[in-house]
Amino acid sequence: MPLLTAIIFLIACNNNNNKETKEVSSSNEATTNAGQASVKDDASMKDIVKVAVGSADHTTLVKALQQAELVDVLANPGPFTVFAPTNEAFDKLPNGELDELMKAEKKADLQNILQYHVTTSALKVDFFKDGQTIGMVNGDKITVSIKDGKVILNNSATIVASVQASNGMVHIIDGVLLPPSKK
């Protein structure tokens, strides 16, 4: 009998506690609770994501970054160097390959390819030297060559322009870099 009483009272206590904590204050303005790419900030220099989003030549890249869930990553403090293939560069891929990569079940492959375009440090264009290799975020390396003053990556993509972003460098390239296993 005493045991039963104790149980009843314990239950009563628990009920009270639940009542006290389950409701949530609702009066305060909220942040979005989304990732860093959603931070509202018009005062700072554009980060890599904003540079890409602001470029008409990179709509394919932006869609691919969204599909690969790399948008918030590239809004992180970094620092990053991103080799950013243009829409035309993506168009040069074999027919149907990009559509294939954009499928949900191919997300890991898409991530691998996109991460092969990113390295963590902000490298200006005058940093690159002929014969240099650079480790990329996906774990593979690219090889740099210099021909006629132009910086060429993996003998397949040329840097055509460079943009300073708040969290690193964006080098626009005219070809998509494919990791070694995909060659």
Add this chain to the structure above:
Amino acid sequence: MKNFLNLILLITIVAGFLWTGCKPRGAQSAISGDAAQKTYVAPGKYDEFYDFVSGGFSGQMSVYGLPSGRLFRVIPVFSVDPEKGYGYSEETKAMLNTSHGFVPWDDLHHIALSETDGIQDGRWVFGNGNNTPRIARVDLKTFRTAEIIEIPNSAGNHSSPFITQNSEYVVAGTRFSIPMDNANGDVPINTYKQNFKGTVSFIHVDTSGRMNIAFQILLPGVNFDLARAGKGKSHGWVFFSCYNSERANTLLEVNASQKDKDFILCVNWKKAEEYLKAGKAQKRDVAYAHNIYDENKHMATSTIEKEVLMLDPKDCPDMVYFMPCPKSPHGCDTDPTGEYIVGSGKLAAVIPVFSFTKIQKAIADKNYDGDYEGIPVLKYEAVLHGEVQKPGLGPLHTEFDANGNAYTSFFVSSEIVKWRLSDLQVLDRVPTYYSIGHLSVPGGPTRKPWGKYVIAYNKITKDRYLPTGPELAQSAQLYDISGDKMKLILDFPTIGEPHYAEAIPAKLIMKNSQKIYRIEDNQNPWVAKGDNYARVERKGNEIHAYITSIRSHFTPDNIEGVKMGDIVYFHVTNLEQDWDIPHGFAIKGANNGELLVMPGETQTLKWVPEKPGVYPFYCTDFCSALHQEMQGYIRVSVAGSNVPLTFSTGKTEPGPIAEYK
């Protein structure tokens, strides 16, 4: 039957025990069941109010969110702050300069938010330096101390920095009366009554926020304690509480508590302005520092000013009056309408409430009770609206809501008492834990109280938090005042000792908050506006290293050719133009602290090498994925070494080996 009764008894005991076990005990019984709901601000949500809280003996000001009680920032004001580099960088040292030289630590008691038409406007917050008398202005775009002005002819700047309704003036009344600065101060202390004087100062604030001491008023040698400006109908007046009308110079604990009544000083500052214009003020030779932080140069300057204008009531009739107030008044608070002035005698059994209308009538009728040192004393009964009878013990401060209610703190009886201004009836009382000093209602000192909460700032915490040795957490307590009864809903710890605080709706400040300093606006003479401008130069025995930092390296990061006897200045420019990306700078063995540099800013660290060798330096603020790589070396050679001055980033060729003579 007996067994059955025993069983019943046992059940009752167990039940009783369990009931007590789950019921909040002791002090906590005052907490209402929805307290958590009312104070919980979910992750990613914002608080409704900023709360600017004095840091007391820390000399700083802190910023909390309400209702959560979360600490956002400590703003360094009157003390050096290693967390911000304030007082350590060459650029900020001048902010703490005074006529006495560099003062690294002061005591900040009171807060005044800027107002327009008696309503908080969110431009600036002022704080008082209590020990070495100063007033500081903090810019609420940057949450940085923008200006500090020293107050001459003052000691213990307690009665400060209370503000007028359009931020025309902040005031500063001296706590200690003293021989005036230009008099011979080498006098026996017991000649107090002949040689010691008090002053109140009116510091004008212009539309840009810039302060200057417009005038001081020379007053009898009492102790000025607190003040409030009139508002609405009483705009143009400031009321200062004062104690020690006995003018004791020793054991004030006893000797300043002899008289039944001390005073509230009523100053007609519009009249004072007329006298000032009419040339009635005398120039007094003084010396006081005026320190200004230039947001474009990222650099403070300190100027010693030499003159102040003094108005003497002898030459300026109808400018100041004394109003009797029982027993060492402390708080002296004007209600939102400006009609009532509430005096809180620390030792008084009543709270007197004065009527501005009656004060004006008494002045017009010359209804005086004699004079005090030549200043008319208004007749107590003639200016009194009424007294709150037996409100509690040790009344200190009063704030107001928008509904005609007053909230008074009681130190001795550790409680807040809510009472009605119209009929002076006590409506409610709640305990505080323990020994409350100041209290604050958001907007409480203005024409437009926002209400909702009253916050208690306590002097004693004893058993309220986990113990931390002899020094315990300082404490604030949040009470919900939206209903008839005050309800305790949160305890939160504060930095230093919280004296006064003011809360303001977040929306009045957050939209103006600055994110970065634009590098193109940087006018620091030591700036390097890009890594191509980074360099190291020798000027005699001074080495100036213009260093840039950007994720994730310094330029230059290898420096050689420094010799013993050199003084090295590291001028570090943060090239980032990205919100929330400061860089730090620290070098091994530096006796002068470190730097923290905001985006677009330049700050300088002075370093005197102690012996030849290689000294590493690095970034102290986690800036990026390669923060740990953000480092460099500086090589120091013997005096007379032939190592040339060189600097580089990314070079790997070996430098020369030193030839030792």
